[in-house]
Amino acid sequence: MSSFRSTPLFGGALIVDLPSTFADVRYIYPLKPHNSSSPRSSRSLPGQRWLHQHHLRHHRARGRAGSGPAVDGAALTTHLEDIVDSDVDTVKVWNTSNTQFSKLPEGIPAYTLIATQTPPPAPDSKSPDFTAIVLTLIRLERESTDILITINVPHIKGEYTEEEVDMQMGKQGKLIESSVEIAAKIWETF
Template sequence: MSTFKSTELFGGALVADLPSTFSDISTIRQVPDHQEIYLDPNGFTNVIIEVNQRVPAEDASTDMEALKYHFKDIVATETDEVKFWSEDTASLTKMPDTPAFVLFATTHPVEGDNRAKDDFTGIMLILIRLEKQTTDILVAVNVPHIPGEYEKDTINLDQQKIGPHLEAGLAIRKHILETFEVKDWSLFAADE
């Protein structure tokens, strides 16, 4: 089981516990200003935190539609087969009145995609909706499954057998839900 550490995001405006072994990608490559990316140096799992403009009601009339809207924005659905396994409301332990939603999906490269290096990627999303700030915070825990790096017989998603890598990813998502907090509301331009 991973150990976690409190991690300041966006200059300390946001805080969440992330696995203590994960590294900030911005120390080795440029990352867009609206993102923070942390990578497991001993594997392939990563956590991406994005501060986005809130999806307007005309593009997504429900919160779950907004969650899928963001999902489609981050996944190359034209080159991947996508399967949604679960979606639900969630609770932020430190911000219990803030609407939050979760989704678990997998992407599989389509047959004949010569670029594909992975068998599939598990994607565990958290959407945190800040209506007054017209902001959606998206947290993606991405768990690529690379041939030879996992035991295929440990996974059968149709039978809810997710294997150790996805179990670890879900534990990371759960820990983020328990520890995520906004410390500095001035991060959001529309804050009153």
């Protein structure tokens, strides 16, 4: 597992432990004001240990007012659709669960999903076979705000063991398992 460093976010309003190998993509990729970013554009940078890129974004709350499984689930789906933009038909959600954050007040709804996005075939040999998406949503209803934590995990042929990944059979492989461990550290320290 990676070494982590305490990282201030939003001008220090929030602090979370992130792997030291994660890049702050604000300085690499221009993000739109609503901060959506396509997972297929995520790439590892020279010197990064993993193919993970971390996006933590503040969003206007999505969906109807209130909270509960149906409302929150619809918000999670809407945010995922925003992230993958027009490629929504290439996305498959494999798992959705309630998420517990150690340092957030009790009762704040949080959810995590694991999905994959498969791009159309491309002649570029470094194009991913698919990108796994570990997406966590925190609903701050009183503030009319959603916080998204996204870890994109491109799976490029030759850089992962294909036999270890069969999402249909529940086999996530080492890259996805590592990203879930990183997400768990974020849930503990955010």
